[in-house]
Amino acid sequence: MIHFKRCFILITILSCLLAQGVSAQQRDPLPVPDLPGLRTLKCDFHMHTVFSDGDVWPVTRVQEAWREGLDAISITDHAGYNPHKDDVRPDLTRPHAIAAALAAQLGIILVPGVEVMKGDTHFNILFVKDQNAFFGLDLPDALREARKQGGFTFWNHPGWKQPADWFPDVAAIYDQKLMDGVELVNGHTYYPQAFPWIEARKLTILANSDVHSPTYPSYTDRRRPLTLVFARTADLEGIREALIARRTAAWMGGEVWGAEELLRGLWQGSVAVETPRLTFSPSQRQLSLRLVNRAALPFQLRLREAPKWLSAGGADIKPEGAAAVTVRLAKEAPQGESTAELQYEVTNFHAAPGQNLVVRVPLRIVNP
Ligand SMILES: [Zn+2]
Ligand SMILES: [Zn+2]
Numbered sequence: 356m357i358h359f360k361r362c363f364i365l366i367t368i369l370s371c372l373l374a375q376g377v378s379a380q381q382r383d384p385l386p387v388p389d390l391p392g393l394r395t396l397k398c399d400f401h402m403h404t405v406f407s408d409g410d411v412w413p414v415t416r417v418q419e420a421w422r423e424g425l426d427a428i429s430i431t432d433h434a435g436y437n438p439h440k441d442d443v444r445p446d447l448t449r450p451h452a453i454a455a456a457l458a459a460q461l462g463i464i465l466v467p468g469v470e471v472m473k474g475d476t477h478f479n480i481l482f483v484k485d486q487n488a489f490f491g492l493d494l495p496d497a498l499r500e501a502r503k504q505g506g507f508t509f510w511n512h513p514g515w516k517q518p519a520d521w522f523p524d525v526a527a528i529y530d531q532k533l534m535d536g537v538e539l540v541n542g543h544t545y546y547p548q549a550f551p552w553i554e555a556r557k558l559t560i561l562a563n564s565d566v567h568s569p570t571y572p573s574y575t576d577r578r579r580p581l582t583l584v585f586a587r588t589a590d591l592e593g594i595r596e597a598l599i600a601r602r603t604a605a606w607m608g609g610e611v612w613g614a615e616e617l618l619r620g621l622w623q624g625s626v627a628v629e630t631p632r633l634t635f636s637p638s639q640r641q642l643s644l645r646l647v648n649r650a651a652l653p654f655q656l657r658l659r660e661a662p663k664w665l666s667a668g669g670a671d672i673k674p675e676g677a678a679a680v681t682v683r684l685a686k687e688a689p690q691g692e693s694t695a696e697l698q699y700e701v702t703n704f705h706a707a708p709g710q711n712l713v714v715r716v717p718l719r720i721v722n723p
Contacts, residue, residue: 385424386650386675388624390617393585393602396594398425400466400582401563403537405431405443406450407470409567412536413454419570421461423579424651425596429455429468431479434489434497435634447486464591473487475516476524478534480506480565482595494524498533507571507598509561512544519548529556536598540580540607541565550612550708557600560612564607580607585617609653614704622701622714625650626672634721635684643679644697644718648672653703656661656680657715660698664688665720667697684722692721 363524387395402416403409403547413430420428430450437445451467457519458465470479470488473494480489480501488504489497501508509527528534536559537549564570564579573579585602586593597603604613604621611618627646645669648654653673661667672677697716704712 378546380418380422382421383424387583387650387652388621390585390624393597393620394589394593395621396464396586397424397599398427398429398466398582398584399425399482399564399566399579400429400468400509400543400561401431401470401565402428403432403441403470403565403567404430404450406430407437407443408439408448411569413450416455417454417457417461417463417465420463421710423464424568425581426589427464427466427584428458429479429481431465431468431470432488433470433472433487435491436483438649443455443623447489464485464589464594466591466594470511471501473524476522476527477511477515478508480504480508480510481598482506482591486626494532495528496533498531499551507518507535507559508533509538509559510534511538511563512541512546512565513537513548513549514544515541519546521552521712534600535559535598536561536603538563539605539612542580543607543612545607547708549706554707557601559601560603560605562607562612568633570662578599578608580605582606583611583613583617583621585620592609593677605620608651609655610703610704610705611652614619615712618701618704618706618712619714620652620653623706625652626654628718629677630717631717632719632721633682634723635688640684642682642684644682644716645677645679646716647677648675651675654701656699656714657702658697659700660696662695665695665697669699682718688720688722690722692719694718695720 389395404413466481468481471489483506484504538561540562542565561582562580583604584597586597590617627647633642651674664687666683668681670680672678695718701712
């Protein structure tokens with residue numbers, strides 16, 4: 356009897372181990388719609404590993420990206436700040452090289468990158484050919500080297516340690532055409548001071564995690580800030596073309612920042628009106644308008660305009676959720692079937708400072 360019990364325990368342990376061996380990792384689908392003719396890629400172009408001041412090995416960054424539903428990442432260790440150098444040789448070509456095989460297996464696009472700095476002014480350079488060429492260079496020289504290597508450059512965390520301002524050293528870099536973009540969001544922080552620069556100085560919007568520890572628990576809800584890249588092709592060249600063409604949006608938590616036509620494309624691809632035809636009756640003057648959201652993006656709607664004879668509420672449409680908006684028909688509504696339009700402000704979609712996306716919901720109203 357004792358022998359049988361031991362045997363049973365052994366079999367249980369073995370089957371547990373076997374189950375672990377073949378257990379699958381789960382990927383968050385993180386649905387964000389493509390735009391007409393463009394793929395929407397979910398990207399994080401700023402993160403660290405033990406090769407600079409991060410806590411993780413490069414393959415961990417690929418595993419995290421895959422689990423969290425990302426399409427592309429860049430490992431951007433510091434050239435010149437390498438506190439683990441006694442344990443890890445600071446060869447900055449290695450993080451990318453180490454991560455490349457797993458990235459290829461999992462279909463994660465890996466963009467070669469590096470972070471360069473002078474004092475508190477930090478820049479990331481993407482599409483670099485040799486990360487080690489940046490050691491020992493002053494910031495403007497590093498950005499000139501970036502140009503030689505065909506790199507895309509952006510200013511990181513513009514309000515780190517002091518409120519964001521168009522600092523003289525940054526202005527000089529911009530005037531020498533050494534700056535392509537700016538992080539509107541870095542980690543958990545949004546820099547409102549930087550938003551007006553996007554249009555005024557034709558910069559590319561970026562939102563990145565700058566994560567140093569494992570993404571969990573740095574982001575407990577598994578939602579790090581992301582740069583949405585609207586690319587013609589889902590590959591390195593597609594990302595580069597889209598970044599230069601400024602076809603990006605910043606997404607952090609419930610907020611999205613980007614050019615109006617890109618935000619409108621996200622709305623159109625995400626939200627469908629399930630009940631575009633509302634049939635009222637003399638006894639039923641109030642109906643529900645159902646809006647369904649297929650995306651992982653939330654949409655907060657505030658009514659701006661409606662016909663005088665129609666009133667409607669706002670809505671908070673959760674990610675991959677639906678909302679029912681109450682629509683009331685007034686006594687003076689036209690008889691028969693007519694068209695009407697509700698105009699909503701999407702209060703969490705920011706097209707420019709002080710200007711949110713405005714969308715139209717067309718309806719057929721039947722008033723017998
Ligand atoms: Zn930095
Ligand atoms: Zn960094």
